[in-house]
Amino acid sequence: MKKSYALLIVSFFSLLIHSTYAQGNHAYWQQAVDYTMDVNMDVETYRYTGKQKLVYTNNSPDTLNRVYYHMYFNAFQPGSEMDMRLQNIADPDRRMVDENGKSRIAALSPDEIGYLRATSLTQDGKEVSYTLEGTVLVVALDHPITPNSSSAFDMDFEGQVPVQIRRSGRNNKEGVALSMSQWYPKLAEYDFEGWHADPYIAREFHGVWGDFDVSITLDKNYTVGGTGYLQNPQEIGHGYEAPGTKVKRPKGKTLTWHFKAPMVHDFMWAADPDYIHDTLIMEDGPALHFFYKNKPEILENWKNLQPKTAEAMRFFSENVGPYPYEQYSVVQGGDGGMEYAMSTLITGERSFGSLVGVMVHELAHSWFQHILATNEAKHEWMDEGFTSFISDLCMNTIMNENKANPFEGSYNGYYSLVLSGKEQPQSTHADRYEVNAAYGRAAYSKGAVFLSQLGYVIGQDKLMATLKKYYADFKFKHPTPNDIKRTAEKVSGMELDWYLTDWTQTTNTIDYGIRTVSESKSGTHILLERIGLMPMPLDILVVYNDGSQETFYIPLQMMRGEKENPYGQVKRTVLPDWAWANPEYSFELSKSLSEVKAVVIDPSQLMADIDINNNIWLADSQ
Numbered sequence: 001m002k003k004s005y006a007l008l009i010v011s012f013f014s015l016l017i018h019s020t021y022a023q024g025n026h027a028y029w030q031q032a033v034d035y036t037m038d039v040n041m042d043v044e045t046y047r048y049t050g051k052q053k054l055v056y057t058n059n060s061p062d063t064l065n066r067v068y069y070h071m072y073f074n075a076f077q078p079g080s081e082m083d084m085r086l087q088n089i090a091d092p093d094r095r096m097v098d099e100n101g102k103s104r105i106a107a108l109s110p111d112e113i114g115y116l117r118a119t120s121l122t123q124d125g126k127e128v129s130y131t132l133e134g135t136v137l138v139v140a141l142d143h144p145i146t147p148n149s150s151s152a153f154d155m156d157f158e159g160q161v162p163v164q165i166r167r168s169g170r171n172n173k174e175g176v177a178l179s180m181s182q183w184y185p186k187l188a189e190y191d192f193e194g195w196h197a198d199p200y201i202a203r204e205f206h207g208v209w210g211d212f213d214v215s216i217t218l219d220k221n222y223t224v225g226g227t228g229y230l231q232n233p234q235e236i237g238h239g240y241e242a243p244g245t246k247v248k249r250p251k252g253k254t255l256t257w258h259f260k261a262p263m264v265h266d267f268m269w270a271a272d273p274d275y276i277h278d279t280l281i282m283e284d285g286p287a288l289h290f291f292y293k294n295k296p297e298i299l300e301n302w303k304n305l306q307p308k309t310a311e312a313m314r315f316f317s318e319n320v321g322p323y324p325y326e327q328y329s330v331v332q333g334g335d336g337g338m339e340y341a342m343s344t345l346i347t348g349e350r351s352f353g354s355l356v357g358v359m360v361h362e363l364a365h366s367w368f369q370h371i372l373a374t375n376e377a378k379h380e381w382m383d384e385g386f387t388s389f390i391s392d393l394c395m396n397t398i399m400n401e402n403k404a405n406p407f408e409g410s411y412n413g414y415y416s417l418v419l420s421g422k423e424q425p426q427s428t429h430a431d432r433y434e435v436n437a438a439y440g441r442a443a444y445s446k447g448a449v450f451l452s453q454l455g456y457v458i459g460q461d462k463l464m465a466t467l468k469k470y471y472a473d474f475k476f477k478h479p480t481p482n483d484i485k486r487t488a489e490k491v492s493g494m495e496l497d498w499y500l501t502d503w504t505q506t507t508n509t510i511d512y513g514i515r516t517v518s519e520s521k522s523g524t525h526i527l528l529e530r531i532g533l534m535p536m537p538l539d540i541l542v543v544y545n546d547g548s549q550e551t552f553y554i555p556l557q558m559m560r561g562e563k564e565n566p567y568g569q570v571k572r573t574v575l576p577d578w579a580w581a582n583p584e585y586s587f588e589l590s591k592s593l594s595e596v597k598a599v600v601i602d603p604s605q606l607m608a609d610i611d612i613n614n615n616i617w618l619a620d621s622q
């Protein structure tokens with residue numbers, strides 16, 4: 001009696017300890033940082049200086065003794081990690097190499113490289129020591145930042161805008177003077193996994209949310225567009241002034257542009273003396289700004305792009321969640337298409353279809369990166385893949401593509417990745433794929449299929465409801481893979497751990513097949529087989545010689561649920577669950593074999609079965 005009482009107390013306490021631990025581990029928090037920056041750009045030398053005040057709030061349960069800044073422009077120097085990667089990867093980004101395949105970074109002269117250096121740094125007025133390690137500034141704090149407290153950092157910095165190699169830079173190939181992304185000392189993110197002071201090697205970002213107040217001084221003939229609301233439009237003009245009003249510019253050769261951007265985790269700007277600046281004010285949405293070069297051959301496309309941008313803005317706001325800012329800018333610049341807070345940099349000398357396509361993709365990133373800010377270095381499939389998924393749907397609608405399967409390109413990309421033998425799990429860090437092509441297909445193609453195939457598993461309506469709930473629950477946060485899975489579970493009532501695990505953390509593939517269709521005592525016997533390791537539920541379509549059809553649904557036992565009938569007009573029979581470990585599964589049709597014309601696994605082809613040949617049985621070819 002006594003003994004079991006003691007046992008009871010022990011287990012009671014361990015329960016207490018366990019629940020406290022669990023709460024501390026899982027309660028969501030995120031850091032906050034507010035930036036005030038004053039920057040002076042010399043448009044002749046491409047050098048700039050700046051003062052940055054940063055108020056950093058530690059909302060974590062941990063005491064911090066260090067902070068890190070990203071100093072991205074140092075990547076554009078011979079011998080940098082970005083240069084070394086470029087020189088040693090089998091399929092370098094074509095934009096970053098010359099016509100002989102040699103690194104363009106390696107060839108940069110001292111006045112063409114990029115750099116970003118701190119020239120002084122204090123924490124709450126006290127000098128701190130820091131070391132620059134490539135693209136990361138490591139700062140030893142003067143005093144620790146305890147949980148729920150703030151520190152103010154004041155930094156003076158100087159930089160040089162590199163010749164345009166990748167994303168940012170001067171004089172891109174379409175002649176845009178300044179594409180200013182990844183240009184300022186940017187505090188690295190600290191989250192439940194710890195610090196994410198990733199070196200800038202090739203790709204992907206993770207930033208701290210906060211309010212930005214940025215003043216940029218440069219030659220008065222340059223028009224500036226990008227992140228943030230302009231605070232002094234009547235002083236600036238350049239198309240920002242209220243229509244029909246007079247602009248009162250201060251005297252001098254320069255203008256100081258004052259921008260504010262609330263609740264963002266990045267700040268981009270671009271500037272050019274020849275930008276045309278158009279504004280389209282949506283009645284039911286934000287003001288859309290367009291900045292593009294005054295070149296006759298692109299004007300028509302850039303005019304026609306504007307109503308398409310409004311249509312895409314409406315599409316995403318309706319299907320994911322309302323766009324939360326009052327402004328979005330489409331800016332010609334950079335080297336392809338890249339998403340930034342409240343804006344994008346895209347190259348502009350394209351066919352109309354391609355111009356709309358790149359705008360739609362980058363605008364979609366406003367949701368899947370700039371509002372739902374996954375750590376895209378670790379979960380690249382969540383921002384590139386989800387963006388590809390929703391932009392494929394959007395293009396299908398606003399460009400009247402009306403494809404039966406708008407994600408066909410993504411499925412084909414995934415299948416070719418599997419065939420290549422170069423596939424690595426999607427949980428691979430974005431910088432650590434063996435080849436760029438494997439990154440691209442894992443992030444974009446397989447990432448888009450994650451969602452379109454999830455629609456096959458839980459049903460299309462439930463998928464779209466999942467996206468809306470995911471937005472509502474995780475906007476302005478850093479959602480993780482488990483968050484999208486849990487959201488889909490809550491919406492569908494199914495258990496989906498197997499789906500997340502196999503699809504994103506392994507290279508397991510799906511392959512189900514029809515082994516035999518044969519005469520039986522009561523009708524027709526169908527024998528199916530599971531060849532691939534990844535489990536899936538199955539939809540089976542049976543077509544009879546008289547033209548009639550019926551479907552069968554085999555739920556996967558471990559998902560503990562069933563989807564609604566996706567083919568509502570066709571009779572569906574829900575069969576007993578398939579327990580995954582069984583390599584075979586059979587069921588009976590009441591009609592005789594002579595009446596069966598065809599049997600098809602997944603007629604929607606949304607299940608990414610890597611061998612489609614054994615998914616169809618045709619009476620004619622027997």
Ligand SMILES: [Zn+2]
Pocket residue numbers: 361365383384387
């Ligand atoms: Zn993208």
